[in-house]
Amino acid sequence: xxxxxxxxxxxxxxxxxxxxxxxxxxxxxxxxxxxxxxxxxxxxxxxxxxxxxxxxxxxxxxxxxxxxxxxxxxxxxxxxxxxxxxxxxxxxxxxxxxxxxxxxxxxxxxxxxxxxxxxxxxxxxxxxxxxxxxxxxxxxxxxxxxxxxxxxxxxxxxxxxxxxxxxxxxxxxxxxxxxxxxxxxxxxxxxxxxxxxxxxxxxxxxxxxxxxxxxxxxxxxxxxxxxxxxxxxxxxxxxxxxxxxxxxxxxxxxxxxxxx
Amino acid sequence: xxxxxxxxxxxxxxxxxxxxxxxxxxxxxxxxxxxxxxxxxxxxxxxxxxxxxxxxxxxxxxxxxxxxxxxxxxxxxxxxxxxxxxxxxxxxxxxxxxxxxxxxxxxxxxxxxxxxxxxxxxxxxxxxxxxxxxxxxxxxxxxxx
Numbered sequence: 410x411x412x413x414x415x416x417x418x419x420x421x422x423x424x425x426x427x428x429x430x431x432x433x434x435x436x437x438x439x440x441x442x443x444x445x446x447x448x449x450x451x452x453x454x455x456x457x458x459x460x461x462x463x464x465x466x467x468x469x470x471x472x473x474x475x476x477x478x479x480x481x482x483x484x485x486x487x488x489x490x491x492x493x494x495x496x497x498x499x500x501x502x503x504x505x506x507x508x509x510x511x512x513x514x515x516x517x518x519x520x521x522x523x524x525x526x527x528x529x530x531x532x533x534x535x536x537x538x539x540x541x542x543x544x545x546x547x548x549x550x551x552x553x554x555x556x557x558x559x560x561x562x563x564x565x566x567x568x569x570x571x572x573x574x575x576x577x578x579x580x581x582x583x584x585x586x587x588x589x590x591x592x593x594x595x596x597x598x599x600x601x602x603x604x605x606x607x608x609x610x611x612x613x614x615x616x617x618x619x620x621x622x623x624x625x626x627x628x629x630x631x632x633x634x635x636x637x638x639x640x641x642x643x644x645x646x647x648x649x650x651x652x653x654x655x656x657x658x659x660x661x662x663x664x665x666x667x668x669x
Numbered sequence: 670x671x672x673x674x675x676x677x678x679x680x681x682x683x684x685x686x687x688x689x690x691x692x693x694x695x696x697x698x699x700x701x702x703x704x705x706x707x708x709x710x711x712x713x714x715x716x717x718x719x720x721x722x723x724x725x726x727x728x729x730x731x732x733x734x735x736x737x738x739x740x741x742x743x744x745x746x747x748x749x750x751x752x753x754x755x756x757x758x759x760x761x762x763x764x765x766x767x768x769x770x771x772x773x774x775x776x777x778x779x780x781x782x783x784x785x786x787x788x789x790x791x792x793x794x795x796x797x798x799x800x801x802x803x804x805x806x807x808x809x810x811x812x813x814x
Contacts, residue, residue, distance in 0.1 A: 621706055
């Protein structure tokens with residue numbers, strides 16, 4: 410028989426509870442079991458009312474993020490056996506800094522609003538005719554943004570970022586990294602459009618470079634790096650705007666013409 | 670006659686149908702104590718205060734130098750007091766902490782590309798340390814010659 414581990418899970422029902430209370434569930438530890446397997450075991454065998462999000466169980470959908478032993482983790486990629494020596498107790502909680510809807514399910518609307526605000530899609534100022542064919546990219550051009558494009562919107566970085574917790578209007582790591590994903594794309598011409606949201610006190614300048622977002626990212630996106638690199642770029646652009654005020658004006662005028 | 674059905678007066682937590690009442694946990698004032706990475710970050714932020722302390726002490730030393738040999742000797746004497754030694758000792762620790770953590774973070778902030786490939790982190794961090802060592806050696810030479 411396999412070892413056993415006790416999962417401590419906060420239960421919260423909006424109809425019944427004022428605040429969450431912890432419940433304990435004993436689950437077997439199989440070598441190949443991840444935390445999500447344990448949650449599925451509880452839901453199937455012990456308490457069907459346990460509520461949590463999951464879908465692909467292979468680190469792609471980004472929906473099963475939770476606090477496992479106080480760390481933001483994808484529960485489908487976190488092995489139970491790594492915690493079996495942990496006094497045989499493991500605390501699994503909803504992602505930090507998000508409002509809780511029920512048990513382990515968090516409310517993500519705020520993140521989705523911020524994500525949309527940075528316009529994470531290709532923006533063109535001038536659209537070449539179809540006859541010119543597709544946009545070609547060299548491997549070097551792909552390399553410029555590929556790392557940021559690996560983001561799966563799992564919001565682990567938001568749960569790791571104390572600025573997100575202390576300053577709820579901060580745009581946050583994943584949204585800024587995704588903005589950089591498009592800013593760095595050779596096909597994109599929308600960096601100017603994203604500037605207003607990014608180069609704002611609640612954008613990149615809200616970041617104090619704790620660096621935890623990068624550490625917890627399951628896809629090695631490095632949002633902290635993206636933000637610091639953008640800070641450098643924004644500062645250089647600001648200096649350049651003094652050195653070449655005319656050049657900047659011209660691009661602004663062109664952008665406005667394109668938007669009209 | 671039918672009595673109008675009265676709503677139940679039982680006190681339930683405020684809940685609106687189809688609009689879940691979210692539970693919003695509050696961030697503790699001591700959020701930075703729970704995790705070593707957060708504590709390290711706060712220490713790094715606090716270290717700037719001690720960088721300023723070093724600057725102030727150097728400025729005071731310059732002022733004493735300008736005020737004449739007697740004032741300078743008095744300042745030198747104060748620098749040897751246990752309080753001054755303690756302040757400088759703590760400041761040195763934090764300034765070293767500040768320098769090392771920032772140099773280690775430099776590769777994050779600078780993505781230097783060479784022939785389309787990003788340079789490895791060590792190549793960004795190392796020059797900072799080299800310059801630091803050279804400047805320190807220069808200052809040591811100036812002081813001890």
